[in-house]
Amino acid sequence: MVIDALVRLGRSGLTALAGIGRAHVLLAGIVGGLPELLPRPRLLLAQIYNIGVLSVLIIAVSGLFVGMVLGLQGYYVLNQFGADESLGIMVAASLVRELGPVVTALLVAGRAGSALTAEIGLMKATEQLSALEMMAVDPVRRVLTPRFFGGFLAMPLLAAMFSALGVLGGWFVGVGLLGVDDGAFWSQMQAKLDFREDVINGVIKSLVFGVVVTWIALFEGYDATPTSAGVSRATTRSVVHAALAVLGLDFILTALMFGD
Amino acid sequence: MGNGVPDSPTTVTASSDAQAPAPTGGTEPLVRIRGLRFTRGDTLVLDGVDMDIPRGAVTAIMGPSGTGKTTLLKLISGQLRPQAGSIEVDGLDVHRLGRQELYRLRTRMGMLFQSGALLGDLTVFENVAFPLREHARLPKSLLRRLVLMKLEAVGLRGAAHLMPAQLSGGMARRAALARAIALDPMMVMYDEPFTGQDPISMGVLVSLVHQLNDAGGLSSIIVSHDVPETLSIADHVHVIANGRVLCSGTPEHVSAQSDPRVRQFLDGAPDGPVHFHYPSAPLAEELLAAGSRRGW
Numbered sequence: 397m398v399i400d401a402l403v404r405l406g407r408s409g410l411t412a413l414a415g416i417g418r419a420h421v422l423l424a425g426i427v428g429g430l431p432e433l434l435p436r437p438r439l440l441l442a443q444i445y446n447i448g449v450l451s452v453l454i455i456a457v458s459g460l461f462v463g464m465v466l467g468l469q470g471y472y473v474l475n476q477f478g479a480d481e482s483l484g485i486m487v488a489a490s491l492v493r494e495l496g497p498v499v500t501a502l503l504v505a506g507r508a509g510s511a512l513t514a515e516i517g518l519m520k521a522t523e524q525l526s527a528l529e530m531m532a533v534d535p536v537r538r539v540l541t542p543r544f545f546g547g548f549l550a551m552p553l554l555a556a557m558f559s560a561l562g563v564l565g566g567w568f569v570g571v572g573l574l575g576v577d578d579g580a581f582w583s584q585m586q587a588k589l590d591f592r593e594d595v596i597n598g599v600i601k602s603l604v605f606g607v608v609v610t611w612i613a614l615f616e617g618y619d620a621t622p623t624s625a626g627v628s629r630a631t632t633r634s635v636v637h638a639a640l641a642v643l644g645l646d647f648i649l650t651a652l653m654f655g656d
Numbered sequence: 657m658g659n660g661v662p663d664s665p666t667t668v669t670a671s672s673d674a675q676a677p678a679p680t681g682g683t684e685p686l687v688r689i690r691g692l693r694f695t696r697g698d699t700l701v702l703d704g705v706d707m708d709i710p711r712g713a714v715t716a717i718m719g720p721s722g723t724g725k726t727t728l729l730k731l732i733s734g735q736l737r738p739q740a741g742s743i744e745v746d747g748l749d750v751h752r753l754g755r756q757e758l759y760r761l762r763t764r765m766g767m768l769f770q771s772g773a774l775l776g777d778l779t780v781f782e783n784v785a786f787p788l789r790e791h792a793r794l795p796k797s798l799l800r801r802l803v804l805m806k807l808e809a810v811g812l813r814g815a816a817h818l819m820p821a822q823l824s825g826g827m828a829r830r831a832a833l834a835r836a837i838a839l840d841p842m843m844v845m846y847d848e849p850f851t852g853q854d855p856i857s858m859g860v861l862v863s864l865v866h867q868l869n870d871a872g873g874l875s876s877i878i879v880s881h882d883v884p885e886t887l888s889i890a891d892h893v894h895v896i897a898n899g900r901v902l903c904s905g906t907p908e909h910v911s912a913q914s915d916p917r918v919r920q921f922l923d924g925a926p927d928g929p930v931h932f933h934y935p936s937a938p939l940a941e942e943l944l945a946a947g948s949r950r951g952w
């Protein structure tokens with residue numbers, strides 16, 4: 397019994413390690429396709445559209461609502477200390493440092509990552525990837541590389557949009573509804589939000605999340621069992637793994653960036 | 657890789673004295689397969705296959721469903737690796753080529769997939785144009801004319817604007833054929849080109865394969881179990897079953913075989929020495945058994 401359990405544990409450990417190995421080989425292949433992608437910006441633009449532009453609505457709406465909630469909650473807490481003119485900096489810092497990159501990455505994993513996984517998995521199941529191979533076109537470089545860099549570039553732009561709309565949402569609730577002083581809201585934000593410390597670190601986070609979310613999505617699709625059940629399982633795994641990876645990495649990155 | 661099989665003259669082919677007779681004055685065969693062994697998990701799919709496929713001819717590979725015909729094509733094109741044996745295409749050992757060389761070789765191979773495998777997000781026109789755009793820098797007007805000619809040849813010029821999802825199975829197969837010949841390859845591998853075609857398109861396809869061969873000097877490998885159509889267009893036939901080559905030769909030679917395994921396949925007898933059934937316990941035994949250890 398114990399031996400059996402150990403064997404099973406060992407086997408699933410090995411499977412997981414082999415998967416991680418394949419994922420890294422795939423990533424190397426994807427990034428290796430960059431020189432071929434650069435002369436063909438259309439392929440990249442199409443994917444930025446697919447992953448970025450088509451996610452704009454959900455990102456914008458979510459950003460607005462998250463900002464409004466921040467405005468409300470922040471006001472109740474700050475007001476108790478008579479510090480409600482700090483609402484601006486509180487809303488902006490939370491968004492730019494944490495919520496913008498993280499929530500955007502989670503939403504992109506659900507909206508675009510799952511679609512990428514399903515698309516690649518179905519291309520595999522219907523032998524389209526094999527057909528590309530047979531036409532002497534490397535499917536990794538032709539299909540995966542543009543999607544990867546599309547996600548990589550779209551993520552920080554989406555996060556910036558999320559944060560910007562969030563700030564507007566916070567302003568609307570704080571200044572518009574709860575009567576926080578308009579000038580104080582903006583001037584505190586301007587004075588205390590540091591470009592390098594806050595904005596650049598937020599951008600770095602969302603670049604990392606862009607890599608991780610699209611990498612996981614593409615790998616799960618490319619590695620999927622080529623059946624309908626296999627693709628559906630891969631899609632689920634893609635979202636779950638991406639979400640866990642984003643949250644875990646966020647902790648590590650936050651500790652590295654702000655924890656001195 | 658256990659590539660240890662020398663180019664020995666074959667001794668495996670059962671009951672055949674005419675082993676792939678070289679057609680045109682002793683030229684090297686286009687594809688030379690020696691001692692090919694391939695397994696999927698525990699199943700031995702191909703077990704010591706030796707086969708020569710001559711240049712400029714139509715070669716048919718026939719055999720019952722599930723014997724590894726598609727697998728053989730994937731091995732020839734380097735999509736799968738054999739456990740043992742070697743495959744040479746145009747003098748190049750497919751499984752020892754580097755990636756670049758393999759891709760260069762593949763630009764000279766066309767393959768028609770059993771499922772068509774058209775790219776789902778491109779129109780029929782763009783699908784046929786795809787290999788041209790990737791590998792040949794052509795002016796726009798020439799590209800357009802080339803694609804339309806290929807589509808005309810398979811009778812789908814009018815369907816150029818449709819998406820693959822809007823095509824019937826037979827139409828998709830013909831569009832895939834147009835794509836497979838877009839780069840004017842030296843060889844085309846057809847996986848079941850006739851399945852799902854009505855008699856008219858079937859006739860058109862048969863004559864198209866012929867035309868390509870006669871005019872283009874193309875070599876064709878046709879995998880099929882449509883016995884009469886295939887025998888009518890093939891110059892050479894290999895019959896494989898149970899992982900081995902049963903017999904090879906001209907269609908006349910093969911049709912005249914008396915080997916019961918070959919006869920059974922050609923005449924379409926449901927069971928005989930070649931198994932129609934996937935290996936299993938006898939039916940009565942399984943029906944009478946209380947339950948299977950697999951849980952049903």
Ligand SMILES: Nc1ncnc2c1ncn2[C@@H]1O[C@H](COP(=O)(O)OP(=O)(O)OP(=O)(O)O)[C@@H](O)[C@H]1O
Nearest residue numbers: 696699701720721722723724725726727728770881
């Ligand atoms: N991806 C796979 N995984 C495991 N086994 C496979 C796979 N593909 C094919 N096989 C097995 O390999 C054997 C040969 O399959 P293959 O597709 O080459 O047959 P085929 O001769 O082309 O049949 P058909 O005429 O029906 O197309 C079959 O027994 C099949 O069960």
Ligand SMILES: [Mg+2]
Nearest residue numbers: 725726770847
């Ligand atoms: Mg097949």
